Amino acid sequence: MEQPTPEYLQKTRRGEPVTLLEAISEGLFEEMSSDERVFLLGEDIGTYGGAFKVTRGFLEHFGDRRVIDTPIAEGGFTGAAAGAAHMGLRPVVEMQFMDFISPAYDVITNYIATSLYRGAGPMPLVIRGPVGGGNRGGPFHSQNVEMAFFHTPGLKIVYPSTPYDAKGLIKSAIRDDNPVIFEEHKGLYRAPALREVLPDEDYVVPIGKANTVREGKDLTVVTYGAMVHKSVEAAELLEKEDGLSVEVIDLRTLLPLDDDAIIESVKKTGKVLVVHEDTRTGGIAGEIAIRISEKAFEWLDGPILRVTAIDSPVPYSGSLEDYFLPQTSDVVKAARYLAGY
Amino acid sequence: MSDSFPAGLDGERLKGLYRALCITRAAEERLEILQKQGHVTGGLYRSLGQEAGSVGAAFALRRESDGTGDFLAPTVRAAGAMFLFGATLVDFFRQYMARETSPTRGREANVHWVDYQKGFVGPVSPLGTMVEIMAGVTLSFSLRGEDRVGMVFYGDGASSTGAWHEGLNFAAVQRCPLILMVEANQYAFSSPTAKNTRVQSFTEKAPGYGIGAESVDGTDVIAVYEAVSRAAERARGGLGTQLIELKYFRRLGHAQHDSQEYVDPALIAEWEKKDPIACFHRRMVDNGWATEQELETLWHESEEDCRVAAEQAIAEPVPHGPDAVDDVYTDVTTPHPWTRGVSPDPRLA
Structure with missing residues (x-):
């Protein structure tokens, strides 16, 4: 029944x-x-x-x-x-x-x-x-x-x-x-x-489309998942304290990657920071960097940098895990470094 | 004619069984010729001595061509079952010769192809996986209340995999109408059964899963047919997953490249006396189920069918290289290599 x-x-x-x-x-x-x-x-x-x-x-x-x-x-x-x-x-x-x-x-x-x-x-x-x-x-x-x-x-x-x-x-x-x-x-x-109120209707979000969650002109943060929120937090702080205009792209879909959204933003800002909670080596930052190199090399004004977890298993202790995970302060520091180019 | 037909079969069906055995052997013998001629590029796997297992088993199932019948997952040594389920000889040769016209358009080899209407899904090379897949196929029969059973073949070696255990356990718990056919041909590549399991018979594993099991002489096509008929009836009747052990011997190497030096030739000679086609032939004639002449004709027709089908497949084109990018996704395009265009452009990568 x-x-x-x-x-x-x-x-x-x-x-x-x-x-x-x-x-x-x-x-x-x-x-x-x-x-x-x-x-x-x-x-x-x-x-x-x-x-x-x-x-x-x-x-x-x-x-x-x-x-x-x-x-x-x-x-x-x-x-x-x-x-x-x-x-x-x-x-x-x-x-x-x-x-x-x-x-x-x-x-x-x-x-x-x-x-x-x-x-x-x-x-x-x-x-x-x-x-x-x-x-x-x-x-x-x-x-x-x-x-x-x-x-x-x-x-x-x-x-x-x-x-x-x-x-x-x-x-x-x-x-x-x-x-x-x-x-x-x-x-x-x-x-x-x-928490947010959702449309009371049958809607879908297309797979394969990134979302620009914050517009900016000085540099681009490409990220996804929980790091979207830390990146936005960092962007707001950078705007207030440094006057930096940071664009934040939420990939939403990792495969297939939305190359167009990334390349379009790179052409606008010329600087890219990839932020992911996943570990560093073999993380998606590497793939994003090579795609930018292939498709928008001449638009870059600085190195493509990344903020990620460290290359270790995920530790249990809070103090260790907080060190393992990328934090808002890491995004802020990396963005300031990149803005210096 | 005889009034002593076995297992509820009549003369026509017995000849159908015999023909299926002939087709299976003739198709594989034709493959050997095609390989020597350079037409078969990949591995070539024979089921010599095992033909009665696949043929007798498939013959006991309901075979339809409209997607409503029983469902088969063969191994490369169960081509006989696929032919009975409606796989054509020309598709078989196209697959081995990787033709553009093959069911997988040259993407996959030998019996690794699928026809949902005829009711079969070819295997993949990682062993044991098809037990998991067929657990899900037969789960769908249960969920939809369809009166269909599934049958999955696998070998001695696959019985050792985690996938075999996980798939069987899932099917048993869900009472899926699935029949497991273990091709106990005594070797997994070069490893004898004793290196894969301590049990004397694979039926000993069944109680561990709470399922029914039966062992049968895999060289006796009638015995296999009867055993599988019983298992299918149990599965259809709500008793869930069943296991059948086909006891026989792999009389050739794992594949053509394997000269089988690790097997005592006397043992192979011993099993040659139990050749499933020769034995069935004798029985057919001795019991008056068919005449010598009728059986000779069936064999020659089978050979001729295989020759004609192979000739057709040989004449067909190989795939166009750039088609390699097709069908990775239903809706996402895979780019061609950026160096293959007229003027290389990495932005197209």
Whole structure:
């Protein structure tokens, strides 16, 4: 028996602000309501409602054939999702923490990402879950996983920073015929400052489009996820204290990268700072730098610089983790250095 | 004619089984010729001695061409099952010869192709993955209330993978209507079964997953047909995932490049006496299910079909190199290398 929509999933309908987590829940709920091919698989997502309660109440509403509590075997249930996608269903897989996506690396990169190319058809599949540090989660509950998959043609990678984008992007991801890895920063899940009233209508945010969250003319910060908010904070401080006009671009989608948005901004400011919470070596900053070199070298007035986490596992202790993570002050210092060119 | 037809089969269906065995062997023998002629560029894998396993199994399933029938995930040594599911000989040769006209447009090799209407999804090279995939395929049958079963083939070696365990466990828990076919041909490449498992029979693994299992002589096409018929009935009846062990022997190397020096020739000679086609041929004639002449004709027709299909595939074009950028995504363009244009321009990279 289908239950009525729980009241906590109707905040947007009532015109109340929602958190990023609630925005994702609403997006999932609406897509499941409007398309019966959409179903969920993951650990503890049914009875328990998920480790972070993203799918609270879904089991009661949609039943255990569409909200499937799986064995603890990420490779197995991700592969099963791929099989179901072959047959025309549109599975959404939850990784309890994205750190645990690694057992599914084989089936994602070898099987899912290659399906269309191999002639095995489209793969409408979303793999979503919490990422990111700052919650004292230690090495196995804090990682960002984008670059483990960035190198795999056939995948899309999405990483929203606001409730509006999160809801619009999860809907786009579910409707996409390509496999999408969808990263949700734990630190943003319930951040009160991010709460916002969303349109009470069916809207989507397109995959592959960056968003200029702050206009500027002196330098460009290219970033995504939780670092968007630290970068904006830094930009405001730099404007007040240094009179610097800093543009901030939220990539929102990492694969495919929105080259046009980046290049257009570079041509305006001539200086680029890439900020990511992910570790340094092999981080997305490297790819962005080479693309700017290829496409806008003559527009540069300084080196392309980056602010990132350090190249280490994510440490548990607060003092260590705060040192590990890029902070607003790091963005400020790097921007001042770059502005000196 | 005989009134002692086995397993509820009639004369026509028995001849259908025999023909499927012939097609399988003749297609692989044709491949050897094509490889010697330089037409097959990739690996060549034979199922010599195992043909009855794939043919008998597929024969027991419901094969349709409109996307409503049972569903198969073969291995490279189960081409016989694919042919029964409607895979054409010409597509088989196109795949091995990487033709533009092949089902994968030259992107993938041998039996690695898919036809959702006919009901099969070819394997990928990482072993065990297809058990996970078929868990999901058959989960979709359950979710939609469709009366269909799935069948996945894999070998001794794949039984050691994590994917095998995870896929099987998922299917068992969800009571997916899936039949696992373990091709117990005694070797994983050069490694004998004892280096992959301590069990004497792969059916011993089944109780660990709470599923039904049966072991069968994989050289006896009728026995395989009967065992799989029983398993399919159990799976259809709501008993969920089933396992069938095909006991037989890989009489050639892992692939053509493997001369199989690690196997005692006497053992191979012993298994030659159990050749599935020769044995079935004898049984057909001895029981009066078919005449010697009829069976000879079926073999020669099979050989001729393979020759004609191969000739067609040979004549077809290879893919156009720049098409390599197509179909990475449904909606995102992959750029061509910036150095391949008339005037190199890195801004196009």
